[in-house]
Amino acid sequence: MTDTYDYRELIRPLIAVLKDKTGAKVYESSFEGRQPKDPFLTYEPVTPYIPLSVDVVDDEIWECTWSIDAIADDMIKAMGLAQKSLKVLRTQEASLIFEDAGIYLVEEGQAERRDIPYIEGVQKHRVGFDIRIRVQDHFTDDVQTIDSIEQENKEA
Numbered sequence: 001m002t003d004t005y006d007y008r009e010l011i012r013p014l015i016a017v018l019k020d021k022t023g024a025k026v027y028e029s030s031f032e033g034r035q036p037k038d039p040f041l042t043y044e045p046v047t048p049y050i051p052l053s054v055d056v057v058d059d060e061i062w063e064c065t066w067s068i069d070a071i072a073d074d075m076i077k078a079m080g081l082a083q084k085s086l087k088v089l090r091t092q093e094a095s096l097i098f099e100d101a102g103i104y105l106v107e108e109g110q111a112e113r114r115d116i117p118y119i120e121g122v123q124k125h126r127v128g129f130d131i132r133i134r135v136q137d138h139f140t141d142d143v144q145t146i147d148s149i150e151q152e153n154k155e156a
Contacts, residue, residue: 005137010064011043013101014133018068021088024081029069038124039072039081046130060137063106069114069128082111082127089131107132 015026018041025036029044046065053060068089070081086108088094098105109130116124 005135007045007048009101010103010133010135013097013103014043014066017088017094017097018085021091021094022081022084024070024085029067038074039070039077041081041085042069042071043067050132052134061134062137063132063134065130065132067128067130069126071116071124071126073124075113075125075127078125078127079111082129086111086129102136104134105131106134 018024019026022041024039024041026041026043027036029042031042044067046067048064050063050065051060052062068082068085070078070085072078072081089105089108095105111127111129114126114128116126
């Protein structure tokens with residue numbers, strides 16, 4: 001058997017496009033450490049695996065959803081960065097980069113407010129959207145399945 005899909009193959013090109021085209025730093029949403037300087041983007045898997053068929057294991061094509069959030073101390077900054085990120089992901093340039101990496105953006109949600117409660121007395125504003133991505137796993141089973149059966153007609 002081979003290994004299952006490595007999510008880094010998906011997230012690295014996604015982060016690279018967002019960082020390069022928006023100029024914002026991009027972090028995992030549950031990162032540890034000090035709060036970065038505003039504004040910045042975060043990502044997290046919402047639904048890491050959505051099967052598209054029930055009986056395919058080898059080289060399976062499947063989908064997943066990810067949340068992208070823009071965080072800033074100012075609502076206007078957060079809205080602007082979220083909207084810019086959403087538009088960047090819809091560009092032909094991003095599509096070509098993703099296609100080269102074997103990932104396909106299937107659907108993008110609308111940017112919406114997702115404010116964060118007070119953190120250490122500082123109000124942070126969050127505006128984000130979800131995206132749905134299609135990928136292909138390169139997992140293969142060691143035991144081959146039977147695809148068809150042929151019956152020979154032998155007359156006695």
